[in-house]
Amino acid sequence: MRLALLSLALLCSVAAPAADIAVPPAPVYRGQIVLPTGLKVAGAEFGGISGLDYDPAADVFYAISDDRSEKAPARFYALKMALGTDGISGLDIAESHVLLALNGKPFAPRTVDPEAVRLVDGRLLWASEGDATGRPSITKSDLSGKGLGVFKLPDAYLPTEAGGSGVRGNLGFEGLTLSPDGKTLYAATESALIQDGDKASLTAGSPARLLVLDLDSGNATAEHVYQTDRIPNAPTLPAGSADNGVSEILALDADRLIVVERSYVAGVGNRIAFYVVSLPGAEDVSGRATIAGARPLPKALWFKIDEGDFGGLDIDNIEAASFGPEIGGEHSLVLASDNNFNRQQISQFLLFTIPKTAP
Numbered sequence: 001m002r003l004a005l006l007s008l009a010l011l012c013s014v015a016a017p018a019a020d021i022a023v024p025p026a027p028v029y030r031g032q033i034v035l036p037t038g039l040k041v042a043g044a045e046f047g048g049i050s051g052l053d054y055d056p057a058a059d060v061f062y063a064i065s066d067d068r069s070e071k072a073p074a075r076f077y078a079l080k081m082a083l084g085t086d087g088i089s090g091l092d093i094a095e096s097h098v099l100l101a102l103n104g105k106p107f108a109p110r111t112v113d114p115e116a117v118r119l120v121d122g123r124l125l126w127a128s129e130g131d132a133t134g135r136p137s138i139t140k141s142d143l144s145g146k147g148l149g150v151f152k153l154p155d156a157y158l159p160t161e162a163g164g165s166g167v168r169g170n171l172g173f174e175g176l177t178l179s180p181d182g183k184t185l186y187a188a189t190e191s192a193l194i195q196d197g198d199k200a201s202l203t204a205g206s207p208a209r210l211l212v213l214d215l216d217s218g219n220a221t222a223e224h225v226y227q228t229d230r231i232p233n234a235p236t237l238p239a240g241s242a243d244n245g246v247s248e249i250l251a252l253d254a255d256r257l258i259v260v261e262r263s264y265v266a267g268v269g270n271r272i273a274f275y276v277v278s279l280p281g282a283e284d285v286s287g288r289a290t291i292a293g294a295r296p297l298p299k300a301l302w303f304k305i306d307e308g309d310f311g312g313l314d315i316d317n318i319e320a321a322s323f324g325p326e327i328g329g330e331h332s333l334v335l336a337s338d339n340n341f342n343r344q345q346i347s348q349f350l351l352f353t354i355p356k357t358a359p
Helices: 002-010
Strands: 014-016 021-023 028-036 049-055 060-065 075-084 087-098 114-120 123-128 137-141 147-150 173-178 184-192 207-214 220-227 242-251 256-265 269-278 299-306 318-323 331-337 346-354
Touching (some): 049 331, 173 256, 207 242, 242 318
Parallel strands (some): 049 114, 049 318
Antiparallel strands (some): 049 060, 060 075, 114 123, 137 147, 173 184, 207 220, 256 269, 269 299, 318 331, 331 346
């Protein structure tokens, strides 16, 4: 698996004393490339990039759009990027594929909300925050977009008619990642399930869930609690919105995951924070009627991006992250933004490299 080599470099890491978790060295920002909102590919508007994963064999990134089959049928792309120490010098949208439901047809409008994607054994695993009734899903598809099967999710994630439990609208599965051995899939919700607690506020974070699935059987094997940060600032615009939640996850090795938290505050902008969480000894909340009193996953800050950081970077709505190829002997990290198909936003791709520590 591609993460095996990554782990060798990142196991030598810098300690984070507050949480007693080892984190990688601080990454180096290399540059970005921006695609304007309104760009058309095969007659469909490009944008909404909410998931990204790198295929080293083909040297392509697979990117999934969160268009709910409203502007065009739900779809994903194969992207070729020219990456180097001087940044991203080119991006080619090589292919566009429609996602097909298990009946072989494109998804009807507002019956799917793709938010995350990972590649395993030549197939895509992708998560939807909710169908027309708000039910989330994780689907296996081939590289042409044909649906091959869905995972059975625990009842705790499925919204009830009375509205007392399940994922909140637009706050379901936002992140997916695979264990380095390719046997385990992790799925993270953006925010707390209805029965678990509130969304993040200015005074408190939100207890999101991390679902652990066995790829061979398709069964859920564990669930853990991930406590997000509170919203970092109050809006400075009248009646302005503010939020914070999980937008992506990545596996560092068998014991550690990177959790990406994305915050937006009207009048202030975006903040993207990267935390490392430790899995060994994590409390399993599977089957519990309530997570009250549950011990959340320990986390340590790796790095964050505020507006203007890294030499004046105007950071957008980062929802996708993937490790990429080696660049100058260092591992790369590629981030992408969801432009929400909003003319005031952009499809932004950022490149970082992760220094290797001395042996």
